[in-house]
Each structure stands twice: as C-alpha cells, then as structure tokens.
Amino acid sequence: MSIASVFRYNAEKTTIRVSMNFIETRGNDGKHPKSVTFSEAILSPIASFGGLYVPETLPALGIDFLEKHRKSHYKALARDFLHVFNIDIAQEVIDEALALYDAFDDPGNPVPVVKVYDDLYVSELYHGPTRAFKDMALQPFGKVLSAIAQERNENYLILAATSGDTGPAALETFKNQQNVKVACLYPEKGTSDVQRLQMVTEDAENLKVIGIKGNFDDAQNALKTLLASERFKATLNAKHISLSAANSVNFGRIIFQIIYHIHSYLELVRAEVIAMGEKVYLNIPSGNFGNILGAFYAMQMGLPVEKLVVSSNENNILTRLIHTGVYDLRESRLIATTSPAMDILKSSNVERVLYSLLGAERTRELMHDLDTKQVYRLNVNELARLQEIFAADYCSDAEGKAYIKTTFEETGYLMDPHTATCLKAYETSKEKPLVMIVYSTAEWTKFSPTIANALTGETDTRDIDALHAISKEANVTIPPMIEALFNKKAVHTTVVEKENIEEAILSFL
Numbered sequence: 001m002s003i004a005s006v007f008r009y010n011a012e013k014t015t016i017r018v019s020m021n022f023i024e025t026r027g028n029d030g031k032h033p034k035s036v037t038f039s040e041a042i043l044s045p046i047a048s049f050g051g052l053y054v055p056e057t058l059p060a061l062g063i064d065f066l067e068k069h070r071k072s073h074y075k076a077l078a079r080d081f082l083h084v085f086n087i088d089i090a091q092e093v094i095d096e097a098l099a100l101y102d103a104f105d106d107p108g109n110p111v112p113v114v115k116v117y118d119d120l121y122v123s124e125l126y127h128g129p130t131r132a133f134k135d136m137a138l139q140p141f142g143k144v145l146s147a148i149a150q151e152r153n154e155n156y157l158i159l160a161a162t163s164g165d166t167g168p169a170a171l172e173t174f175k176n177q178q179n180v181k182v183a184c185l186y187p188e189k190g191t192s193d194v195q196r197l198q199m200v201t202e203d204a205e206n207l208k209v210i211g212i213k214g215n216f217d218d219a220q221n222a223l224k225t226l227l228a229s230e231r232f233k234a235t236l237n238a239k240h241i242s243l244s245a246a247n248s249v250n251f252g253r254i255i256f257q258i259i260y261h262i263h264s265y266l267e268l269v270r271a272e273v274i275a276m277g278e279k280v281y282l283n284i285p286s287g288n289f290g291n292i293l294g295a296f297y298a299m300q301m302g303l304p305v306e307k308l309v310v311s312s313n314e315n316n317i318l319t320r321l322i323h324t325g326v327y328d329l330r331e332s333r334l335i336a337t338t339s340p341a342m343d344i345l346k347s348s349n350v351e352r353v354l355y356s357l358l359g360a361e362r363t364r365e366l367m368h369d370l371d372t373k374q375v376y377r378l379n380v381n382e383l384a385r386l387q388e389i390f391a392a393d394y395c396s397d398a399e400g401k402a403y404i405k406t407t408f409e410e411t412g413y414l415m416d417p418h419t420a421t422c423l424k425a426y427e428t429s430k431e432k433p434l435v436m437i438v439y440s441t442a443e444w445t446k447f448s449p450t451i452a453n454a455l456t457g458e459t460d461t462r463d464i465d466a467l468h469a470i471s472k473e474a475n476v477t478i479p480p481m482i483e484a485l486f487n488k489k490a491v492h493t494t495v496v497e498k499e500n501i502e503e504a505i506l507s508f509l
C-alpha cells in the first residue's frame, strides 16, 4: 500500500492542492467522472451503476503512526489522520469540525474505553449530544458539508429518513447551519419516546421534521423516491436548491468512523492492557455496515486487528454472509427487534468491502445479481478471503436481555440492546486468547423500556417511567439533555400519509 499523493491543479483557486481521489465500486460508466474529490463524493454520493465512492488508495499508517500518537488526544489523532488522508477540505474547517468533540461529556476524551472483563473492553461511542454513535460522524460531517455549500455559494436540502438515531443526530448537527435545510422523516409510532422527542423539540428555522403514518421502510422508500424524482429536483432547482442525503453510505461520514477504532486501540495501549503491535478483536453491532467498515479500513491501513466480528440481531443476513458466502434476500423478512437500528436486510456498505477484496468488475456483477435475483454467491476462494478478516454471530432479543442483566449483575456495567448483541459473539467468535473491544453504539437512555424490562422484569412502555426505574435500580443518573426533553415543547407536529410527504416538504421550503 502506498501513500496517495495525487497532485491536481485547481484552476478556481489557482493553487496546487494535493488531494485524495475517490473512485467507484462498480467501475465507471463513461458518464460519471472517472474520479472525484472528497467534496464531490460527499455532495453527490451515488456513483456509476448505482455504486459508491471509495478512496483510490488507503494511506498506510503502520506502527510509526501509532507510536507517534501513543499519547495523543482524540482531536490531535483525528487531525493528523485527516492530514494523511489528504481530503480537499481547508484546515480551518477541519479544526472547527473536530472542535465539536469538545462538547461531548468529557472534552478530554470523547470516546472512553471501559473495562468489563479482563479480556473485554467497551469503546463508548455515545457521549455526544444525541446519545448514539451517529454523533461521532454526523457532528463533524454537518460542519464540513455546510462549509462546502457556503464556499460554493449553493443551497442544499438534506433528506433524512430515520428509524430513530440518525434523525436526531442529523437535526442536531445541521441546526442553524448556513446554506443547508433538513427534512427528516420518521415513522410516527416506530421510535422510542426519547428518540421522537429529540426530533420534534428541535427548534430551528432550517429544520422540518415529518411524522409518517407507516413504518421505517415507508419513510425510507419515500426518501428514495424523492431522491430519484426528476420532477422534485426540478422544483427544487427552480428555488436554487440542490438535493442531498445524509445517509450512512456517504463517505463524509465513513471517514470519521475510522478514527475512533485507532483511538480505542491506543487507549488499550495507554492503559497497558496490550502492548503496541499486539492484535485485538473488534466486535461491532452492525446494521448498514458503516461502523465496521471504518474498522475494516483501519485494519487495511495497518491497525493490528486479529478479526473484525460482525454482531447482528435476529435479522442475521450478515452472519449468513460471513458463514456461507451467500447474501440471500429471497427468504428474508424483516423482523422488528429490540435493537431497531440493526433491523436491516440490505446492508449498503458491504459493497465497499467487496470492492476492496474483489475489485470493481466482480462487485458490479455481485450487486447486479442482488438487484435482479435477490441473491449473490461468493466462490470458495472469495469466501475464504472474507473469513480471513471477518467473524460473525447473531443474538436474539431474549439472549440480549439476559446479557444486559447478567453483565450488570456480574460487573455493574450497563449496556443498551444494540451493544448487548456483541456479547453473544464475544462468547462464540474468539479463537485466540486476545483482548476484544466491543463498540457501544447507544446510551441506556435511548432504549430504556427494553433495559428496564431486562433488569427488573417490569413492562413499562413509557420511556419516562423506564428511565426512572433504571436510574433507581442501577444507581445511574439520567443525563440532563434527556431529562429536559420531557419538558420541552414539541415544535414539529406535522404527521402525514405517505402520499403527502412531497407536499409537506415543499410547503416547508
């Protein structure tokens, strides 16, 4: 692997800039540019043949980089990482974006890594404003996107469809940002009370939150239809607005999701749990595969990782892929679980791993099979390559609840139902006696009814009662931004039928 140093002449700026090129997972169709900058990849994330953008080369970090940052603060690590990655974003903008981590619970360390057992540590990604891991990427991403829009003197409408965590994080990052408006669609009855309140109380002129009479798929489908609608785009263009999406395939989010994997490793070195260079397992509760893709890139760049462990709930299509090499949507039906952010069948970022391992031609073939036959099959060699890197297991809701309870009783560690799915693979996937890092993607406050039920057996459906029950049972305090939600005024009251979404968005604009 080599350090990418692509010199491109930027006529507008009359300066020579060095920046990373992005190319396409399904090859080039002759209509899209053959390669684009980071800015271009994040403004128009859909590539040729419906593919995704990926960096042309991954910079090699190696032990030298890790040694250099043995004692670095998160932001210093992130700053240097982004420098090595060579994205075409001004340093002032990057610094402003990274400064947002100062508002996390501990400005000295936005991502604490906590011991649970001697060989199990939890990297907590939820200490940002909306209490889920989406803040890790969306906080800086919002700043970067708004800065690009301002620099180009363009206006963007960002569409977001959410099952509960992306919506609050997107609203929080874009509120009051220049040149950006956000329309956020959520299933009216499909989120927790806390998640809904985080959205409907978010008061800013550039935000619109719309409840949909339907489920998350309806919200997601409405979003896809609008993104593909030429008529909708023309209506927006007449108002000098371009359309974009803040979904989890956007590389502007992925890039920030590589950094905390390196940080978590260094935290264990600093705590003398591992020696520099020693391998670890990284175990990640996965849905759209964005979090674990960041870990995959970190590993490719030289982070000492034994294996990446994909944890899932009963929607176990990723487990089946890693075990059998077959990605099969034909027999799969989406099951509603207590870890809803992982309720997924089409896991979009897997495509980027396929590209890295198998190249563009084969990726295009496999994705074509998935689109047309609802299934693709890796051959024996391809599966072996996948299994060199990934292990996987899935966890039922009942098992997850039992892990929440027993882990709390044995160690005092309280975790959310997404994080709990990782405890299953912790038991089944370790072939070597190495330390494992599990990633915690949400605070207990976001899924409190499930956790209260796991701890005490009670069946509250209201979050406010469950929050107090857990607070008492586990002797933890409810964070102020969660407590405050229940006294805030709901400013977004629009709830519409699926057919009327476009109209609701246009009347907001």
Ligand SMILES: *Cc1c(COP(=O)(O)O)cnc(C)c1O
Pocket: 132, 133, 134, 165, 166, 248, 285, 286, 287, 288, 289, 290, 291, 292, 341, 342, 418, 441, 442
């Ligand atoms: C989004 C989310 C996930 C899934 O992350 P992916 O990057 O989509 O794999 C897991 N847990 C929680 C709480 C989330 O919000």
